[in-house]
Amino acid sequence: MQHFTSVLDVADPMGLVQKALAIKKDPFAMKALGQNKTLGLLFFNSSLRTRMSSQKAAANLGMDVIVMNVTQDSWQIEMEDGVVMNGGTAEHIREAAAVMGQYCEILGVRSFPSLTDREADYNEKIINAFKTHAGCPIVSLESATLHPLQSLADLITIAEFKQVEKPKVVLTWAPHIKALPQAVGNSFAQWLTQTDYDFTVVQPEGFELSEKFTKGAKIMHDQNAALEGADFVYVKNWSSYYDYGTVGKMEDWLINQAKLANTNNAKVMHCLPVRRNVVIADDVLDSKSSIVIPQAGNRVYSAQAVLQEILENA
Numbered sequence: 001m002q003h004f005t006s007v008l009d010v011a012d013p014m015g016l017v018q019k020a021l022a023i024k025k026d027p028f029a030m031k032a033l034g035q036n037k038t039l040g041l042l043f044f045n046s047s048l049r050t051r052m053s054s055q056k057a058a059a060n061l062g063m064d065v066i067v068m069n070v071t072q073d074s075w076q077i078e079m080e081d082g083v084v085m086n087g088g089t090a091e092h093i094r095e096a097a098a099v100m101g102q103y104c105e106i107l108g109v110r111s112f113p114s115l116t117d118r119e120a121d122y123n124e125k126i127i128n129a130f131k132t133h134a135g136c137p138i139v140s141l142e143s144a145t146l147h148p149l150q151s152l153a154d155l156i157t158i159a160e161f162k163q164v165e166k167p168k169v170v171l172t173w174a175p176h177i178k179a180l181p182q183a184v185g186n187s188f189a190q191w192l193t194q195t196d197y198d199f200t201v202v203q204p205e206g207f208e209l210s211e212k213f214t215k216g217a218k219i220m221h222d223q224n225a226a227l228e229g230a231d232f233v234y235v236k237n238w239s240s241y242y243d244y245g246t247v248g249k250m251e252d253w254l255i256n257q258a259k260l261a262n263t264n265n266a267k268v269m270h271c272l273p274v275r276r277n278v279v280i281a282d283d284v285l286d287s288k289s290s291i292v293i294p295q296a297g298n299r300v301y302s303a304q305a306v307l308q309e310i311l312e313n314a
């Protein structure tokens, strides 16, 4: 694996899940692998889980870590080529990425979409600029359109909790008060369609994810019908892809215990952070249905499997 920016960078996604599960059993076994190696973590946006789990994963592998909140701590970076830099940006991505790539063996980058310019967002300008100019492996810590470290953790969690070989997994849209990226939904769909699980995406009319990522999934618009018999219910809001960035507040899509009545005693997942009683009700989050905490715990083994794979192939 050279870079890790989507499932397409992974030769054997389910093999990587098994690798992460093995790492979880013995997390310090490869402590010497990362000795004298540095992981740089660059955040253009806020984070709790990605930041801490990536640091923990690197420490488990013996790596040093440099963390930078780019928009607060660094010079403002210019992303456009060929511009006269006589405005607010003081340093171009061509120099910034190349310099940081000399300080670090691996760079992780988090950069959210604008949600105003779909073409620019879906061209993944920032993560691709790092891939082009940094000269070292790039790990997505959530890009404009995908969150592969989250999706790998999600598949690890399903592997741990599933009671049948091929569970029914439903990704359901949920309401929110703000316009959120499509990245978690896109990425979960992209990874799940690589499995032989029974996979459904249920989304309101006008809030369909791009078919580029959901191709191969069953697509539905009736949430109650989709949830019937589900073993796993993955809950996530995203703003509209087609009416780009439009927020959806349909409150009747909130997931509560009543919604789970016709599932197969489904386990409920969410990437977190989650707004209680907007997206998922307390009666789910505080019940045995919820596996959001072990799901977040698996972010460490997701990151560690990816870092280990890159270091082993360096």
Ligand code: CP
Binding pocket: 046, 047, 048, 049, 050, 051, 142, 150, 271, 272, 273
């Ligand atoms: N799920 C996730 O990526 O969480 P953070 O935004 O807190 O990193």
